[in-house]
Structures are given as structure tokens and as C-alpha cells.
Amino acid sequence: MKIVVAGGTGFVGRYICRALLDSGHEVTVLSRRGSTSDISQLAGANAMKGDVIDPATLRGRLDGADAVVGAVTFPNYPAEVPRKNKTFDRYDRQGTENLLAEAERAEVAHYVYISGASADPDSPVVWYRAKGRAEEAIKASGLKYSILRPSWAYGPEDKSLNRFVQIARFSPVVPRIGVRRQEIQPVYIEDIATAVARIFERGAWQKTYEIGGPDVMSMDAVIRTMLKVTGMHRLILPIPVLLPKLATAPLTLLPSPLMTPAGIEFAIQDGLVDISALEADLDVHPVPLEEGLSNYLGAA
Numbered sequence: 001m002k003i004v005v006a007g008g009t010g011f012v013g014r015y016i017c018r019a020l021l022d023s024g025h026e027v028t029v030l031s032r033r034g035s036t037s038d039i040s041q042l043a044g045a046n047a048m049k050g051d052v053i054d055p056a057t058l059r060g061r062l063d064g065a066d067a068v069v070g071a072v073t074f075p076n077y078p079a080e081v082p083r084k085n086k087t088f089d090r091y092d093r094q095g096t097e098n099l100l101a102e103a104e105r106a107e108v109a110h111y112v113y114i115s116g117a118s119a120d121p122d123s124p125v126v127w128y129r130a131k132g133r134a135e136e137a138i139k140a141s142g143l144k145y146s147i148l149r150p151s152w153a154y155g156p157e158d159k160s161l162n163r164f165v166q167i168a169r170f171s172p173v174v175p176r177i178g179v180r181r182q183e184i185q186p187v188y189i190e191d192i193a194t195a196v197a198r199i200f201e202r203g204a205w206q207k208t209y210e211i212g213g214p215d216v217m218s219m220d221a222v223i224r225t226m227l228k229v230t231g232m233h234r235l236i237l238p239i240p241v242l243l244p245k246l247a248t249a250p251l252t253l254l255p256s257p258l259m260t261p262a263g264i265e266f267a268i269q270d271g272l273v274d275i276s277a278l279e280a281d282l283d284v285h286p287v288p289l290e291e292g293l294s295n296y297l298g299a300a
Helices: 011-022 088-105 126-140 161-170 189-202 219-230 242-253 261-267 276-282 289-294
Strands: 002-006 026-031 046-049 067-070 110-114 144-150 173-177 207-211 235-239
Touching: 002 011, 011 026, 011 067, 011 110, 011 189, 067 088, 088 110, 088 126, 110 126, 110 189, 126 144, 144 189, 161 173, 161 219, 173 219, 189 207, 189 276, 207 276, 219 235, 219 289, 242 261
Parallel strands: 002 026, 002 067, 026 046, 067 110, 110 144, 144 207, 173 235
Antiparallel strands: none
């Protein structure tokens, strides 16, 4: 198949591209810059310029494609900057609608969307709502679709779990935001990529799949597992949510803040999924966190 991957230069998108290339598909990465240097790790892929928030840049970009994979994340994730139009809604909902409209015009047959755990068009939470409304638009289209909802993704280049690794390597204490138990199912990035490749391989269309690790874990358990794999011994220190929210509040004045109070709230959300359909239909069995981490983290 000729597959265009929007967001193929991002953390999740790159692994999806590699899995599709390894499966024998012809892959084109659609990104804002469209530079071949951005896909230097994806030998065999093509680069094409197009921005999902600017419909004019998408015109004609999907002509001749058999399928589209939407794996776009807004540039300042997870910290929204509404005055700069850097929001979940603009990139997840509107960006998907723009890409979907061009796919329909170009008569693309298939669409795979990388959504997220707890996506819900009626959610009061902006990130869940944006993903949920994107899903609604896809389901209402005339394309054969498949939706993948990952829990907390981790891997060699992720910006979440690796932050804990970096802190642990120079500090005797690893801070963890929040005092309540946060429940997630960390999912190895390779498993997400495999799931997308299997969707195409098995023709698993008109489906929504959730994907996460096999174990429901607290964030403390996640950090302890990381410490075990890296051979480090550190104290985990819970930090009341109010403190980082107060600390990041002034950052909202910056053009591209690294974090905001809303971003802090995003970071402490649960991420629970049901992987039974994924295992039954796609024969994808996500690895436990310790196994996934051992694939790329040696002793510190």
C-alpha cells in the first residue's frame, strides 16, 4: 500500500513509519517542514510538506495514496498556548478534520487515527474532548477507518518516562507529581507500531482498539520499575499538585512554555484501557514495563 503518515517525524509517528516500511508498504511522511533530514532514521521513506492546520498546504498531497495514518501531536504538547493557537482542539480535532477532508477528496480508501485513552467527544477535559471529536469525524466519513487509543507510551525517545531516568541519574530523589494514586498502563512504543502494521495486515477496519501494557500500575510502581532496570536506588518523593501548578503559572506568559498548570493536570491523568480486542483481533500482546524498558535501558 501507499501510506501517508501525518506526524511521522514525531515520537509515535516515527515508529509507526518504521513498522509499515518493514511490512513492505510505501511510506511518505507528511510534516510541516517536509525535510528529508527529519526522516533520516527512516531509510526508504519519502518526505512531503503539509500542515494539518492549514488546508491549503494539504491540497493534492494525498493524491494516489491508499491510506493515511494520523499521528499528529501539537507542537507544544502537552502545554497548550491558546493565544498562539497551540491547542489540542486545533491539532487533534481541526487538524484531523482537515486531513480527513483532503483524504475524502483524493478518494483515499483507509484512515488510521492514533487517538488516546479516555477519548470522549463530550468530555469536560479538553484533550479527551479533542480526540473524541476527531474520532467522531472519522467515523462519519466514507473511509474505512481504524482507531487506536494508546495509554501512556514510552520508548527510547519519549519525553515522559525518560525525564524520570534523567533525574535519577543525577539526583538521590525522584519527584513524582501528585499525592493520589495515578493508574496507567505503560505501553512500549514498538507495540503501538506493531498494532498499526497489523491493522493493515489483517484488514481490521471499522474498529476502535485500545492499547496499553498488561499491568495497571501506579506512577510509583512505574518509577520503581525504571530504577530496577537501570540498577539505581533512589527515593521517590510525592509533590502536591498545587506546587508545580504555582511554579509553572508564570510560564504561561512565554511564547512556548515547557509546562503550564493545565499541562501538569494532563500529566497526572489516569490512562486505563481494555486490550482484549487488540489481542483477539490483531494478535498483539503488549509487553510488561520491565521487559520494554530492558530493551533499551542498560544499567545506569
